[in-house]
Structure formats: C-alpha cells, structure tokens
Amino acid sequence: MYKKISFIGAGNMSNAIIRGLVADGYPADHITASNPSQPKLDTLTNDLGIHVTNCNISAIKNAEFVVLCVKPQILKNVCMAFMSEVSLQDKCVVSLAAGIETSNLIVYLSGHAQLIRVMPNTPSAIGCGMSGIYASADVKENYVTFVEKMMQKVGETVVVSKEDDINTVIAAAGSxxxxxxxxxxxxxxxxxxxxxxxxxxxxxxxxxxxxxxxxxxxxxxxxxxxxxxxxxxxxxxxxxxxxxxxxxxxxxxxxxxxxxxxxxxxxxxxxx
Ligand SMILES: NC(=O)c1ccc[n+]([C@@H]2O[C@H](COP(=O)([O-])OP(=O)(O)OC[C@H]3O[C@@H](n4cnc5c(N)ncnc54)[C@H](OP(=O)(O)O)[C@@H]3O)[C@@H](O)[C@H]2O)c1
Structure with a gap:
C-alpha cells in the first residue's frame, strides 16, 4: 500500500531516493519535498510531478513517513522549529543524518521514538546504493519493512540490530x-x-x-x-x-x- 512520504530537505540524497521511488512507479502525488530554496523544488516538481513546499510543517502534517534529509549540523534546529507546531503521532520519522544517534533524535523529536536511522551512500543517486538501516525494537515492524522497501528503490539494504553497527555500515558502505x-x-x-x-x-x-x-x-x-x-x-x-x-x-x-x-x-x- 502506498504511504504519504515527506522529505525534509531536497538535496542530493532526497533527490536520489525520490527519483528512485517515482521511477519505480511510486505515485508522485504521495511524495512531498520541503526545502527553503526554490530551484531544487522547481526541478523536482517539473521533472517528477511531486508536491513541493517551503514549509516543513505542512509537509510533515501531510505525511505518514517523514524523512529527515538535512545536514546533521542543522538537524536539531530544524526539528525544534517544527516540533512546536506538529504532532508526530502515527508517523514514522526516518533520519539519514550521519552521526546523530537515536537517543539524541528522540530528544530533538520531543520523545517520539517511532524512528528509523538509514545510512545510504552516494551510488544511491544512480540506483546502485547500499543502505544500512537501524530501528530500535520498539519501532513497528511494518514501518521498518516500508523503509527497507523505500531504500531498495535506490539499491540494496542491510538491517542491523545494534545501533553501533551503523558506524560499521558507514565504514563498509558509506565511505x-x-x-x-x-x-x-x-x-x-x-x-x-x-x-x-x-x-x-x-x-x-x-x-x-x-x-x-x-x-x-x-x-x-x-x-x-x-x-x-x-x-x-x-x-x-x-x-x-x-x-x-x-x-x-x-x-x-x-x-x-x-x-x-x-x-x-x-x-x-x-x-x-
Ligand atoms: N549524500 C550522501 O552520500 C549521504 C550519505 C549518507 C547520509 N547522508 C545524510 O543525508 C542528509 C542529507 O545529505 P545531502 O547530501 O542530501 O545534503 P544536501 O545535498 O546538502 O541537502 C540538504 C538539503 O537540506 C536543505 N535545507 C537546509 N535547511 C533546511 C530546512 N530548515 N528545512 C528543510 N530543508 C533544509 C538544503 O536546502 P538549501 O540548499 O536550499 O539550503 C538542502 O537542499 C545528511 O544528514 C547526510 O548526513 C548523505
């Protein structure tokens, strides 16, 4: 079943994943990209017909899966800005941010724990990516399955059961x-x-x-x-x-x- 996915940040990695999804037949009207500057959004909507916005809050309100694709250095502030305005209940948050652990992400997201870490690599941009996926045992299984399938649109996936193993994913496939x-x-x-x-x-x-x-x-x-x-x-x-x-x-x-x-x-x- 298709779910509504919103990408916060429309840079290189979200572009790769969004293009992989649409190329695989994922309905463009189920995908939203949010970004402060307009040119990246124009390209995405012109090329693929997805929804685009400059407002993270409206992108998140509309989504069942929220994919955080901003640089790690600004992620905390980005989350704090939208958390005062949205509820994440019944939503799964996916973080691509290298180096930000689940314990910190939960704090940024005001205690929301339905979150999954994904560590992709640059060949994802040509559909030959390799992503490591980590979710704590509390995360709903159907969320993990959905995220695995999403990342398989741009390559292969390995699910790791310990968060520390994400660092090994970085060494073996990210870098x-x-x-x-x-x-x-x-x-x-x-x-x-x-x-x-x-x-x-x-x-x-x-x-x-x-x-x-x-x-x-x-x-x-x-x-x-x-x-x-x-x-x-x-x-x-x-x-x-x-x-x-x-x-x-x-x-x-x-x-x-x-x-x-x-x-x-x-x-x-x-x-x-
Ligand atoms: N690229 C990789 O190979 C790779 C691999 C593993 C993990 N990751 C992770 O993926 C994430 C994204 O990396 P990337 O390479 O795609 O970076 P990127 O190309 O720099 O994209 C980040 C995007 O975030 C946007 N942005 C900035 N402030 C924002 C805000 N307040 N709200 C929404 N969007 C905002 C930027 O927009 P403007 O340009 O308009 O400022 C930019 O389009 C990072 O956390 C990174 O650690 C990347």
Whole structure:
C-alpha cells in the first residue's frame, strides 16, 4: 500500500531516493519535498510531478513517513522549529543524518521514538546504493519493512540490530566508494605512466571493478578470497601483483582505515 512520504530537505540524497521511488512507479502525488530554496523544488516538481513546499510543517502534517534529509549540523534546529507546531503521532520519522544517534533524535523529536536511522551512500543517486538501516525494537515492524522497501528503490539494504553497527555500515558502505575511487585513481595513474591514454586506463579499471563486483554477486558460494585465488596462478602476473600488495599488508591498511572511519563516526556522535 502506498504511504504519504515527506522529505525534509531536497538535496542530493532526497533527490536520489525520490527519483528512485517515482521511477519505480511510486505515485508522485504521495511524495512531498520541503526545502527553503526554490530551484531544487522547481526541478523536482517539473521533472517528477511531486508536491513541493517551503514549509516543513505542512509537509510533515501531510505525511505518514517523514524523512529527515538535512545536514546533521542543522538537524536539531530544524526539528525544534517544527516540533512546536506538529504532532508526530502515527508517523514514522526516518533520519539519514550521519552521526546523530537515536537517543539524541528522540530528544530533538520531543520523545517520539517511532524512528528509523538509514545510512545510504552516494551510488544511491544512480540506483546502485547500499543502505544500512537501524530501528530500535520498539519501532513497528511494518514501518521498518516500508523503509527497507523505500531504500531498495535506490539499491540494496542491510538491517542491523545494534545501533553501533551503523558506524560499521558507514565504514563498509558509506565511505567505501571513496576507497574504491582511490584504488581506481592509483591504478589509472600507473597505467597512464606505462603509456596508456587516460581514457583507455579509466575504461580498463572501471570495467574491471564493475566486473569483479558483479562476479562476487553472481557467485555467492565463492568468497572474495576464493575468487582471488581463481585468478592467481602461482608464478603468474596476478601472483606477483598480489605478492606486492600483501608485502605492504593491504589487509592491515584496510582494517586501520575502517577503524579510523568508525572512530570518527563515534566522535561525531558526541558532537551532537
Ligand atoms: N549524500 C550522501 O552520500 C549521504 C550519505 C549518507 C547520509 N547522508 C545524510 O543525508 C542528509 C542529507 O545529505 P545531502 O547530501 O542530501 O545534503 P544536501 O545535498 O546538502 O541537502 C540538504 C538539503 O537540506 C536543505 N535545507 C537546509 N535547511 C533546511 C530546512 N530548515 N528545512 C528543510 N530543508 C533544509 C538544503 O536546502 P538549501 O540548499 O536550499 O539550503 C538542502 O537542499 C545528511 O544528514 C547526510 O548526513 C548523505
């Protein structure tokens, strides 16, 4: 059954989700976006025919699901401004804000606890996103199911049962597109140094990355280690390259990078 969804903030992430929903046939007249500046709203309503408004309060009054898509730094003030004017009874609030924990969100929302945290990543904008979802045990199951389906319009979802795990979601999927871009960047620089054109190098690297990810998906019975071993014959070219990466302890480097991301997420949580 279609529910009324209002997005508070019409920036990059709400755009991605709204476009995914409408492309999948979600009725545009069940979606509202609220934003202070008009141009983003004009584009959304012209492209998709959704409702738009500059008033968070009217957007929230109309909604069964309220998706908070403003920057974390302003979320508290945004919530305080609308909480004096609206009741959230029978509404589910979804927060995309990185680093703001449920305990703080409940305070911002004057005790409202039917809320779900979602941590998407930027490939959501092209329908290849990965979102982690956390809801406390008190949140109605049908709310969680609805939010999972909503985020599946722009990619895949994993529901985590402990809030701390959202930080690991950030390290593994929220931040990780940047790790992959860094790997691509380094490989392209090297291939260009060896004589390929920038375009040739980019095509080779991006297609190899895409193909590798697709192989992981399409052969779920094989672990990444087994897939790697399949292309690594002793004494061959891949063997030499992997030996070099392992000599620099690539696994340890990634372990440290992921821990650094989680630690930063924990620090950020204390800032709110
Ligand atoms: N982008 C990502 O990859 C990503 C990943 C995970 C989580 N998130 C989370 O998603 C949320 C949104 O991020 P984003 O990248 O979409 O940011 P964004 O592009 O900057 O969008 C935020 C939007 O909020 C609007 N806004 C500002 N004040 C507002 C108010 N008082 N009421 C309603 N809207 C207001 C801004 O409008 P104006 O521009 O007109 O000021 C802007 O359009 C953040 O909490 C972020 O942590 C994002």
């Amino acid at each position: 990780s597109p940047a790790y992959f871009f860094l790997i691509a960047e380094s490989m392209i620089v090297s291939a260009v140094k060896m004589g390929l054109s920038e375009q040739q190098a980019k095509t080779l690297v991006q297609q190899a990355m895409l193909g590798s990810a697709e192989m992981m998906k399409q052969t779920p019975t094989l672990s990444p280690m087994e897939l790697r071993q399949q292309v690594t014959s002793k004494g061959g070219t891949t063997f030499e390259a992997i030996k070099c990466l392992q000599a620099h302890d690539i696994s340890k480097i990634f372990d440290e990078a992921m821990i650094a991301a989680v630690n930063r997420a924990k620090e950020m949580a204390k800032e709110f």
